[in-house]
Amino acid sequence: xxxxxxxxxxxxxxxxxxxxxxxxxxxxxxxxxxxxxxxxxxxxxxxxxxxxxxxxxxxxxxxxxxxxxxxxxxxxxxxxxxxxxxxxxxxxxxxxxxxxxxxxxxxxxxxxxxxxxxxxxxxxxxxxxxxxxxxxxxxxxxxxxxxxxxxxxxxxxxxxxxxxxxxxxxxxxxxxxxx
Numbered sequence: 001x002x003x004x005x006x007x008x009x010x011x012x013x014x015x016x017x018x019x020x021x022x023x024x025x026x027x028x029x030x031x032x033x034x035x036x037x038x039x040x041x042x043x044x045x046x047x048x049x050x051x052x053x054x055x056x057x058x059x060x061x062x063x064x065x066x067x068x069x070x071x072x073x074x075x076x077x078x079x080x081x082x083x084x085x086x087x088x089x090x091x092x093x094x095x096x097x098x099x100x101x102x103x104x105x106x107x108x109x110x111x112x113x114x115x116x117x118x119x120x121x122x123x124x125x126x127x128x129x130x131x132x133x134x135x136x137x138x139x140x141x142x143x144x145x146x147x148x149x150x151x152x153x154x155x156x157x158x159x160x161x162x163x164x165x166x167x168x169x170x171x172x173x174x175x176x177x178x179x
Contacts, residue, residue, distance in 0.1 A: 006032055007040050020063025020150070059159045061150050067157070088124075095121040096130055100152065100164060104134045104145035122146070130155065 009030050014021070026041075027034045041064060045057040058067045068076055088096065098113050099105065110118050125131040134147040148161060158164065 003036070003040050003043065006030070006036060007044055010037065010040050011044065014057070014064060014066045017065065020058075020060040020065040020154070022063045026064070058154075058157055060157070061153045061160060065154070070157070092121050092124055096125055096148075096152070099125070099131050099146055100148050100161065101167065103147035103161070106137055106143040106145055108143065110146070 010026065010032075013026060013029050021029075023034055023037055026032075026037045030037065032040070041057065047053070048056050054069060054072060055066050056069050058065050095110060095114065095118050098110050102109070102113070107118060107122060110122075122131070129149055129151040131146050131152070132149050133144045135145045136142040137145050152158075153160065
């Protein structure tokens, strides 16, 4: 079955979107059955993976988004870089990785793991929309819980938090709460 017309419409929808869109949305906008959308997405991803193409189809948090291929990110950064692609300091990356691997957790839990105050890092990561408040811990004082955002997944090109690189035992111990 040739799906050229369906692929062209789906490509146009993905081109016009600047946030990941899920299968339900793509089905609703195009009028195609979800099975057809799934089939066309798979073919389109394979086509984009070929040589001579500048885009790839990224799956981010259950949605799909057209993004430049990784190999072109350096060349495009100066003119088309996103506000969140500014380099993060080592301290910011460490704080972000603690949240990513241990979420949800409170500010004091993050500080316990890092061993230093994280006020500045938390403000920076919240401002860059890489972390967000995800609830309150059910303990006295009800401190806020933090987790990563869809922007975090998008920046690091992850489908979900489960796609984070696995930690070895030593690294894993580093992200556990002390006491």
